[in-house]
Amino acid sequence: MIQINNVSKWYDKFQVLNNCSTVINKGEVVVICGPSGSGKSTLIKTVNALEDFQQGDIIVNGISLSQKGIDLPKLRSRVGMVFQNFELFPHLNISENLVLAQIKVLKRQKTEALERGLKMLNRVGLSTHKNKFPGQLSGGQQQRVAIARALCMDPIIMLFDEPTSALDPEMVGEVLDVIVSLAEEGMTMMCVTHEMGFAKKVSHRVIFMDHGAIIEDLKSADFFGNNKKISPRATEFLSKIIQH
């Protein structure tokens, strides 16, 4: 469904992505991990063209991102994205947050959009909050709304960029639960996260990145197994993370 072929990216002379390649198949859950500054977020953002790249190509659902004049809004509307800091629109209430893109991008009728929005809101367990403003919700609730907002667009794949790293510890669980249930339904997902327990539980595959390059791209069982299939660099990272 998504092919990432030899993608490289530079900020001026600093290389942030180094010849990254991988394939995400339909229904697959892929976790991307690695130390901070390793390019995980940048890589995931190139998939819906929020970040550009200078070399290589990314093919999303048959559309090549390197070609000129592609309909980016149309592409992005099919790729759901959840951000580290939620990025709900603070001047709109929860319902309005959910319907805005459905009406303006997918050209849905207002009633249809609202129906769909409330269904997704119900799914993340927050239907009683539909008239509140984002600032009135907790971080965990905001993130669940953000997931619902992305789901409203009927995405073919969901991208999560450290969805729990801005949350207080007691709220991490409620957000991960929503993501787990999505995975169980067979949603295709790419998720940047440091939550290794969660990764072990839901992911089919783990990509480990360092210094902009993909170091490991292994089946989850192999990555977390004890059979020393992974590089010393990844072992060191894992041990550091699991200690805490």
Place this chain on the structure above:
Amino acid sequence: MNLDFSFFTSAVIKSFIFKGLIFSFQLTAVAMIGGMILGTFLALMRLSNKYYLSLPSSFYVNTLRSIPLVMVILWFYLLIPLILKRPIGAELSAFITFTFFQAAYYSEIMRAGILSVSKRQMAAGQALGLTYRQCMSYVVLPQAFRNMLPLFMTQTIILFQDTSLVYAIGAYDLLKGFEIAGRNFNRPVEMYLIAAFLYFVICFSLSKFTKLIHQKIKIIH
């Protein structure tokens, strides 16, 4: 000299002051609305990464902001008839001048407002498939405007005070009304005092109102 306000009757207000007051309010309203619309476009141009948009905008804004308003009023009063090849009245000239002048100031506020909305909001909008224009109009600009509302109001109070500078081209505004009345009754001193008092009451109430709004906004955040 003794002050004597007894001549200041409702008849005086009706025949001299009211006309000027209406004009000052109209001028403020037109310049505010026109200035905000034009100012928003100037701000968007200035933030564009295309130099042929950002350069003219920043030239326009910086130039108007470095020249005294009185000079701008005089310039427009001189140039508009030359361009249109026919004379226009001081009042119409004032409407045009203030709109274009205020646009420069509002655009700087709007630009700061747009920059105050985090870039990630734009990214979130784009990730949902909204176009640049949609992101701006539904996500960024409403927030920018809200964040900057107190500054917009403060600027508008300054605008209302500044309308008194149409004195330079002799348009009939509130100040002019007081001046003519003062001349007619030979009571200029009293008239200036009443004028000062009236402007004070209007601007003071507006600035209290602004503070109120500022506090309301603070609570929401």
Place this chain on the structure above:
Amino acid sequence: MSTFFDWQIFFKDTGAGQTYLQWLLNAWAWTLLVSICAWIIALILGVSVGIIRTLQNQFIVFLGNAWAEVFRNIPLIIQIFIWYHVIPSLFITLRHVPSFILVVVALGLFTSARISEQVKAGIESLPKGQRQAAMALGFSNFQTYRYILLPLAFRIILPPLTSESMNIIKNSSVAFAVSVSELTMFALQAGEETSRNIEIFLATTCLYFVSTLFVNQLSQFLERRVKIPGTFGGDK
């Protein structure tokens, strides 16, 4: 082109023993003089009133607020008229004070209200802990302001002070209303005498431009000099 622009006009005699160029430069000097004098008054009064408005004594705070509200909420041109027309007729001893001084006082007080607003905001924007830390070290109220709050606040309010000092140059143009022979007055009179409005206005506008630009550069230089490393936009 030469029929459109006629720069020779500046070398013509005004009929008063000087050329228009000399008159222009003279007017520029008046503009700068009015601005600088008003600026000194505005700075002294504005900083004092601004500090007063952050003290604990409610009565003093009320006086400071009243000062700021009165001078902020009346248009400058009316304040100038009041100093020029109203005050001398109420206080006869002031009748022979030259209009230059009256304008300087008017512009100074008008601007002092705006500066006091920024000084107050600057002091209030400092973290509460700063004042408490100073108090905990045994500083008196005066010492707290002198050594801690004001030096910190000064750096915060420098940018808005810049725009106020540019404003004061621009606002000095309102002095034309009481016939102080500064740049705008020159533009009006010389424009009328010569019918060469465009040349006269261009020259006048340029001088305003140069003056405000100079102030802007000066304060940018100042801002760089006083940056604290690691804070308020200073280097790490």
